[in-house]
Amino acid sequence: MKQEYLDILTNIIGAVESGGQIYGNRDYSCYAGKFKNSDKEYTCTLGWAANYGNEAKKLCNMIFTADPVAFRQADSANIESRLNRDWVAEQWDPSPAEKTALIAIITTPAGKQCQDKLFQQLIEGYIKHAENYGVTSIQAQMMWCEIEHLGGLGPVKRIFTRAAQPYTPDSIFASLLLDQQDTSSSNQVGDKKFQTRHECCVRWIKQYVTEEKEVTVKMSNPIEKLLATAAEEVGYLEKKSNKDLDDKTANAGSNNYTKYTRDIKPSYQPCEWCDMFVDWCFNKTFGTEVAKKMTFQTAGWSSYTPDSSSYYKNNGHWHTTPQAGDQVFFHNNVRIRHTGIVERVTDTGFYTYEGNTSDGSAMIPNGGSVCHKFYPFNHASIAGFGRPDWSLVQGNKYTKGWNRDDKGWWYVYDDNDSYYKNQWALIDHYWYLFDKDGYMLTGWQKWDSEKKVIGEGEWYYLNETDSSDQGQCWHETKEFKGAMEPWYVA
Numbered sequence: 001m002k003q004e005y006l007d008i009l010t011n012i013i014g015a016v017e018s019g020g021q022i023y024g025n026r027d028y029s030c031y032a033g034k035f036k037n038s039d040k041e042y043t044c045t046l047g048w049a050a051n052y053g054n055e056a057k058k059l060c061n062m063i064f065t066a067d068p069v070a071f072r073q074a075d076s077a078n079i080e081s082r083l084n085r086d087w088v089a090e091q092w093d094p095s096p097a098e099k100t101a102l103i104a105i106i107t108t109p110a111g112k113q114c115q116d117k118l119f120q121q122l123i124e125g126y127i128k129h130a131e132n133y134g135v136t137s138i139q140a141q142m143m144w145c146e147i148e149h150l151g152g153l154g155p156v157k158r159i160f161t162r163a164a165q166p167y168t169p170d171s172i173f174a175s176l177l178l179d180q181q182d183t184s185s186s187n188q189v190g191d192k193k194f195q196t197r198h199e200c201c202v203r204w205i206k207q208y209v210t211e212e213k214e215v216t217v218k219m220s221n222p223i224e225k226l227l228a229t230a231a232e233e234v235g236y237l238e239k240k241s242n243k244d245l246d247d248k249t250a251n252a253g254s255n256n257y258t259k260y261t262r263d264i265k266p267s268y269q270p271c272e273w274c275d276m277f278v279d280w281c282f283n284k285t286f287g288t289e290v291a292k293k294m295t296f297q298t299a300g301w302s303s304y305t306p307d308s309s310s311y312y313k314n315n316g317h318w319h320t321t322p323q324a325g326d327q328v329f330f331h332n333n334v335r336i337r338h339t340g341i342v343e344r345v346t347d348t349g350f351y352t353y354e355g356n357t358s359d360g361s362a363m364i365p366n367g368g369s370v371c372h373k374f375y376p377f378n379h380a381s382i383a384g385f386g387r388p389d390w391s392l393v394q395g396n397k398y399t400k401g402w403n404r405d406d407k408g409w410w411y412v413y414d415d416n417d418s419y420y421k422n423q424w425a426l427i428d429h430y431w432y433l434f435d436k437d438g439y440m441l442t443g444w445q446k447w448d449s450e451k452k453v454i455g456e457g458e459w460y461y462l463n464e465t466d467s468s469d470q471g472q473c474w475h476e477t478k479e480f481k482g483a484m485e486p487w488y489v490a
Contacts, residue, residue, distance in 0.1 A: 001123075001124075001127055001138065001141065005138055005142070005209065006120050006123060008142075008204075008208045008209060009123060009142050009145060009146075010026075010116055010119060010120060010123075011023055011024045011026075011204075011208075012142070012146070012200070012201055012204045012205065012208075013049070013119070013145070013146055013149060013201075014026030014048050014049070014119075015200065015204075016146075016197040016200050016201060017048055017049055017050060017149075018030045018048040018049075018050075019048070021196065021197070021200050023200075023204055023208075026048035026049075027048050028047065028048050028106060028107050028111065028112045028115055029103050029106070029107050030045075030046070030047055030048050030050070031044065031045070031046060031099060031102065031103050032044065032045040032050070033093065033094065033099070034091070034092075034093040034094075037050075037052075041053070042088055042091040043056075043087045043088055043090070043091060043092045043093065043094075044056055044087070044092070044093075044094050044099075044102065046059055046060070046102060046106055047059055047106055047115045047118075048115055048119075049115060049118070049119040049122075049149075051115075051118065053087050053088040054086065054087055054088055055118070056087065057082070057083065057085075057087050058118065059106065059111075059114060059115065059118050060079060060083060060102075060105060060106075061083050062114040062117065062118060063105055063106065063108065063110050063111045063114045064080065064083060066110040066113065066114055067108065067109075067110035070108045070109070070110055071105055071108070071110070074101065074104035074105045074108055074111075075101050075104075075105060076097065076100065076101045076104065077095070077097045077098040077100070077101035077102075078101075079098065079101050079102060079105060122149070123145050123149075126144060126145040126148045126149065127141055127144075127145065128263065129144070129148065129153060129156075130144040130145070131287070132283075132287050132288045132289075133157065133160060134287065135160065135167055137166070137167060137168075138209055139168065139169050139205050139206070139209050140166075140167035140168065140169070140172065142169075142201070142205050142209065143167075143169055143172045143173075143201065143202070143205065144156055144160065144172075146198070146201045147159055147172075147176070147189055150189050150194065150197075151188075151189035155188065155189045156189070159172065159175045159176055159179075159189065159190065160172065160175070162175050162178065163175035166400075169201070169202040169205050169206055170202065172202075173198055173199070173202050175190070176189065176190035176194075176195075176198050177190055177195070178190065179191050180192055180195075221390075222285075222286070222325075222390060222393040223324050223325035223390065225285050225286075226281060226282065226285045226286075226325055226341070227324065227325065227341070227343055227353070229281045229284050229285045230281045230341050230343070230353035230370075231343075231353065231372070233277070233281070233353070233355070233370045234353065234370050234371065234372050235248050235249070235369065235370060236248045236249075236258075236259075236355075236369060236370040237249050237252040237368055237369050238252070238253065238254070238255070238256055238257060238258050238273065238356065238368045238369065239251045239252065239253055239255065239257035239258065240252065240253020240254065240255045240257065241253065241255065241257060242257050242262075242269065242270075243257075245257065245258060245259040245262055246259050252368070253368075254368055255270055256270040256271055256272055256273060256356075256366075257269060257270045258270075258273045258276065258277075258355075259280075260273050260276040260277045260279075260280040260355060261273050261276045263280055263283070264276050264279050264280050264283060264301050265301050272356055272365070272366050273355055273356045274305065274338050274339050274340065274354060274355050274356040274357065274365070275302065275304070275305045275308050275339050276355070277340075277354070277355025277356065277370060278295075278308075278327055278339055278340065278341055278355070279291070279295070279297070279301050279302075281341060281353075282294060282295055282388070286392075286393055290392055290393060293389065293392055294388040294389050294390070294392050294393065295308070295311065295312075295327070295386070295388055296311035296312060296314070296315045296317070296389070297311055305329065305336050305337065305338065305339050306335055306336045308327070308329075308339065308386070309329045309336050309339075309383065309384070309386060311386070312327070312386030312387065313386075315389075317386055317387045317388070317389065318384055318385070318386060318387075319384065319385045319386075319387055320384055320385070321377075321385070322342045322345050322350045322385045323342065323345060323385075323387070324342055324343060324344050324345065325341070325342060325387075325388065325390070326341070326342040326385040326386060326387050326388075327339055327340070327341060327342075327385065327386040327387075327388065328340050328341070328342050328350075328352055328382070328384075328385050328386075329382075329383040329384055329385070329386065330363045330365070330381040330382060330383055331381060331382075331383040332363075332365065332381065336383050337363075337365040337381075338354070338356075338357070338363055338364070338365040338381075339354075340352040340353055340354030340355070340357070340373075341353045341354075342385065343372065348376055348377065349374055349375050349376040349377050349379070350374070350375060350377070351372065351373065351374050352372070352373050352374075352375065353370065353371075353372055354370065354371055354373060355369075355370045356368070356369075357369065357370075357371050357373065358371060359371050359373070360373075361373075361374070361375070363375075363379070363381035400412050400413070400414070403419075408439040408440060409439065409440040410434065410438040410439055410440060411425065411427060411432070411434070411440070413425075419434075419438045420432075420434040420438060421434055421435070421436055421437065421438045422434065422435065422436045422452065422454065423452070424447070432462070433445055433447060433454070433460065433462055435454055436454070440462075441454070441462055442462045443461070443462060444459060444460070444461055444462075445459070445460050445461075445462060446458065446459055446460075447460055
């Protein structure tokens, strides 16, 4: 999610958490003591986003790191001495003096900045949950974050499971309201006491977020989707510490900290990460459960390259010659030591995308970056090739929604790659005209409504507006009636 959307979501949830349901408001001085919110909250909750227990401690540590001088000036009760203790296990009940100090700390300039930063870190985790569940639209992901922040992962999955698709703020809100029919519990995320909260979120999301149409370059098969994911990562540098993990080049070092390990197996951070990179690419492209099945890691992600090779061997998917999309394995004459993804095969060798390597013709088992490399077929380090189970993802060639190739744009409207052909279609309130091959038409076009024929009948003007620096387009269809007026259906 872009930073501008993270900022909007911060303003939205800040308003419903502590800002009096006024967009952009949030109360940085919020404090709740032990058992104030729940009989299961054994210590204090700090900040506008309700950081409980050790999340509250994490916030204080962030503030101390950001501005230790201001922290100590505000710390009138020696809170610093508690920064390495387990607040929940100790069931710490801050005294009035400690409460005063905590509020002073979290309302320093660094305290306010860190509250927003910590919240956005939580949001990034929520978004990964949403993506793994198949939620791709920005507006729907925002609703997911709002619900998960309120109730947790279980309740948000329940709400989305029964929500009508495609997911919209309105369809998700309708699913939330169904909680009010269940009288067995008075504390579900959709209950009456939370209704105005959700209403605000729906209204502001629709007001402040203009949903970008999902547009993808036409890909003939899932292998191309995987390779596009890997190609985007070329140039990523490993980090010297657990900082700036999502930035390609910031905090570069040689200590094996990466976003790939954080996202796939965070308890292993830091570690050599060539296999983590491959798993990350599959996971990002196809989702966790499908990716694990494709690479035969159903028991859980492995970070040990020899294990990954054995999964392919044990399932009859081990090959001695490569094809695009294979997972290539390299050895160092003792054991399998390194891995990557085959990008394409030529007459003399093959190209790869690899993590934890460096440029050059040698196999580098513990380098520092993601690289695009070439190996001849007779390279001494090649151990073999694991072929993923592509049958699990070959049902859909295209992304649902807008797609394009060098001939133009078309619109896929279901999960079977069905798209509009030789007809008008109403999409997001606007009418579009598609030719016999499914491509969207622009400019002056004739359409015979009785014969359903393009090139005969009445004239229409279809306007194309390029409105994105990423190459995505909004195509607003207009009918000519003496003057140009949007042909819009509410």
